[in-house]
Amino acid sequence: MLRQYELVERVKRYDPDADEELLNRAYVFSVKAHGSQLRASGDPYFSHPVEVAGILTELRLDDETIATGILHDTLEDTVATPADIERLFGPNVLRLVDGVTKLSRIEAQTETERAAENLRKFLIAMSGDIRVLLVKLADRLHNMRTLHFIKSTEKRQRIARETMDIYAPLAGRIGMYEFMEEMQELAFCELQPDAHATIVERLADLRPAGENLVASVAEEIRATLAKRGIAAEVSGREKRPYSIWRKLQRPHAAFEKLTDVIAFRAIVATEEDSYRALGAIHARWQAVPGRFKDFISTPRRNGYRSLHTTVAQREPLRAEIQIRTREMHQEAELGVAAHWAYKQGVGEREPAAHYPWVRDLLEILEHAATPEELLEHTRLAMYQDQAFCFTPKGELVQLPAGSTPVDFAYAVHTSLGDTCVGAKVNGQVVPLRFKLANGDRVEILRSAAQQPDPLWEGFVVTGKARAAIRRYVRAQEREEQMRLGAKMFEALAGRLATPISDEGVAAALKRLKLADRAALFVSMARGSVDDTAVLDALVPGSANAKARRKPIAAKGEAITIRGLTPGVAVHLGACAPVPGDRIVGLRKPGFGIEVHIVDCSHLSEAEERDEWLDLSWGVDAETHTARIAATVANQPGALAAMTGLIAREGANIVNVATRDRDRQHHTYVLDIEVENLAQLTGIIGGLQGAPGVVAAERARG
Ligand code: MN
Numbered sequence: 001m002l003r004q005y006e007l008v009e010r011v012k013r014y015d016p017d018a019d020e021e022l023l024n025r026a027y028v029f030s031v032k033a034h035g036s037q038l039r040a041s042g043d044p045y046f047s048h049p050v051e052v053a054g055i056l057t058e059l060r061l062d063d064e065t066i067a068t069g070i071l072h073d074t075l076e077d078t079v080a081t082p083a084d085i086e087r088l089f090g091p092n093v094l095r096l097v098d099g100v101t102k103l104s105r106i107e108a109q110t111e112t113e114r115a116a117e118n119l120r121k122f123l124i125a126m127s128g129d130i131r132v133l134l135v136k137l138a139d140r141l142h143n144m145r146t147l148h149f150i151k152s153t154e155k156r157q158r159i160a161r162e163t164m165d166i167y168a169p170l171a172g173r174i175g176m177y178e179f180m181e182e183m184q185e186l187a188f189c190e191l192q193p194d195a196h197a198t199i200v201e202r203l204a205d206l207r208p209a210g211e212n213l214v215a216s217v218a219e220e221i222r223a224t225l226a227k228r229g230i231a232a233e234v235s236g237r238e239k240r241p242y243s244i245w246r247k248l249q250r251p252h253a254a255f256e257k258l259t260d261v262i263a264f265r266a267i268v269a270t271e272e273d274s275y276r277a278l279g280a281i282h283a284r285w286q287a288v289p290g291r292f293k294d295f296i297s298t299p300r301r302n303g304y305r306s307l308h309t310t311v312a313q314r315e316p317l318r319a320e321i322q323i324r325t326r327e328m329h330q331e332a333e334l335g336v337a338a339h340w341a342y343k344q345g346v347g348e349r350e351p352a353a354h355y356p357w358v359r360d361l362l363e364i365l366e367h368a369a370t371p372e373e374l375l376e377h378t379r380l381a382m383y384q385d386q387a388f389c390f391t392p393k394g395e396l397v398q399l400p401a402g403s404t405p406v407d408f409a410y411a412v413h414t415s416l417g418d419t420c421v422g423a424k425v426n427g428q429v430v431p432l433r434f435k436l437a438n439g440d441r442v443e444i445l446r447s448a449a450q451q452p453d454p455l456w457e458g459f460v461v462t463g464k465a466r467a468a469i470r471r472y473v474r475a476q477e478r479e480e481q482m483r484l485g486a487k488m489f490e491a492l493a494g495r496l497a498t499p500i501s502d503e504g505v506a507a508a509l510k511r512l513k514l515a516d517r518a519a520l521f522v523s524m525a526r527g528s529v530d531d532t533a534v535l536d537a538l539v540p541g542s543a544n545a546k547a548r549r550k551p552i553a554a555k556g557e558a559i560t561i562r563g564l565t566p567g568v569a570v571h572l573g574a575c576a577p578v579p580g581d582r583i584v585g586l587r588k589p590g591f592g593i594e595v596h597i598v599d600c601s602h603l604s605e606a607e608e609r610d611e612w613l614d615l616s617w618g619v620d621a622e623t624h625t626a627r628i629a630a631t632v633a634n635q636p637g638a639l640a641a642m643t644g645l646i647a648r649e650g651a652n653i654v655n656v657a658t659r660d661r662d663r664q665h666h667t668y669v670l671d672i673e674v675e676n677l678a679q680l681t682g683i684i685g686g687l688q689g690a691p692g693v694v695a696a697e698r699a700r701g
Helices: 004-014 021-036 047-060 064-070 082-108 112-128 130-145 153-173 177-191 194-206 214-226 241-248 273-284 326-333 338-348 357-366 371-382 405-412 414-418 454-458 463-494 503-514 517-526 531-538 545-549 601-606 638-649 677-689
Strands: 233-238 262-268 307-314 317-325 386-389 397-400 420-425 428-430 442-446 568-571 584-588 592-597 611-619 622-634 652-661 665-674 693-700
Touching: 004 021, 004 047, 004 064, 021 047, 021 064, 021 082, 021 177, 047 064, 047 130, 047 454, 064 130, 064 517, 112 194, 130 153, 130 177, 130 665, 153 177, 177 194, 177 326, 194 241, 214 273, 214 307, 262 273, 262 326, 273 307, 317 326, 317 568, 338 517, 397 405, 405 414, 405 420, 405 442, 405 463, 442 463, 454 463, 454 503, 463 517, 463 531, 503 517, 503 531, 517 531, 592 601, 592 611, 601 665, 622 638, 622 652, 638 665, 638 693, 665 677, 677 693
Parallel strands: 262 317, 568 592
Antiparallel strands: 233 262, 307 317, 386 397, 420 428, 420 442, 584 592, 584 611, 622 665, 622 693, 652 665
């Protein structure tokens, strides 16, 4: 524990004008007030506020803030009164201590309204004085450092969760990354001890034996910069397990690939040197693409400035390097606190004038109508990657950034998502793929006739919406397959000499090892059991070539394409797909679905990929018009050979046009009716081998 004179000395070191008497008075008062209270660690309670004050000296804060640190728990936990504090330490310290006390009470409450009410008081206090928040964060940091002394698991978990959710992000938000990281680390260790242990172990594995990796890499960086005449102070560290773990939570992260575990910082003299140093580092080691960030020319919202890059320093290990000046560094380490420390020398600038975040809060305070609204808006400022939206009744729906009305609808209720047809945002009708923003009031328009649209999957961002849409589409597919399979079965059975009895079907199912008719229909529609096998099962020995060759589905039916909601109008695109082609659909408003071959040029030009509907051909008796281009030698009999071959293959020519014609060759574009891709391919192959035919290929469009 820090002694009285040590604490005073520390403050005096960075602030010679500090009020020594004030600090001594606060120290003595706090010792007396806390008396014989003990911490969970067994230490006298008083050690806690003194350590908090010690943390605040690291931020080089002024005497009033240090005194507040020492006194921060006296109002809450002792018999000391506000009048005592004001009399002994003045109105400023009272206001600060009171602010911290009010903020601390929020922890103990779960009821929204009261929590918000207290938060508002705190925020009002803070708005004039960010020091309240700094003391509170130091308080929380020390509590986290001593968390392991608390015996109740439940209490430890609650405190750790709260730290992770509220205080660590708060620290990050005002640029105090050191605080944030330490809090996260301690909370992570408490909340996920197994994950923490695994990563610590993995880190140990990655460290090369017999070498102080961090030290030697730091030395290499220093030498590289020195060669260019850049004096730099280089320090390095291993990344904290929590930041590594977070990275592992991202998509595609693999533990094996986790090589990004050391980080370095080069402090240089000037901004110009920062860029020169970056050049020297990139010249020496290969930069990892996409990792270079210039926060000097474009500072972060909280004012953070630095250059960031990652280099392949020692394969497979990568090193992250931050380059900045001394001044930038101090700001980065201490965030808002650094500005507060500077402020004294710079005159009476209010911190609110410099910090967009604080300014945002002030604005929220002025405009929030209810405590709930305030609380939600305050969280808005803290979680920028979230979109908080409201139902027409004012209920809050929390969504990830980029969410759409469909995500919103599913977040409220699955049935609302399933039946949504449109949305109004803040009273305006918007498309369903509209991106919601913080504070939007969203009204979902619904229709009982609506069904989830497979296209929605292309733009929703929440897992809940995606899962619901997929589930629905899968069910639809099965239904469609059942219907299709039933039709196929009917047609097949209709071609048998005698009607098939239920017993006959039951026997066939047994032979095919299928559970019931539904399973048979689905198998037939999917093509996992073919007609011959079904015929054979129905009437053993009956399968013949005739039954196989004839079209199955009834003539005159619309083309069957799987992957579509039944009843949607379908048109074939200009690329003239035929069954067998890999196809996708484009939705044309007011026109239905237009089907294209997957590599059709129309697709790439006109549409975004995520708007494509994945389609496949169903069983189909219809003929399709395909287009081929054939170049024939200008000689007697060549044309006849070509048309004869097409006729023999069982296809009709519906249209012929001449494309090119010279003395030697004629090129024809033929539209021919075929049943499927196999037939078309057969015809083209035949033409290519036919006498007098120089070239034959499929023509598109
Ligand atoms: Mn405390």
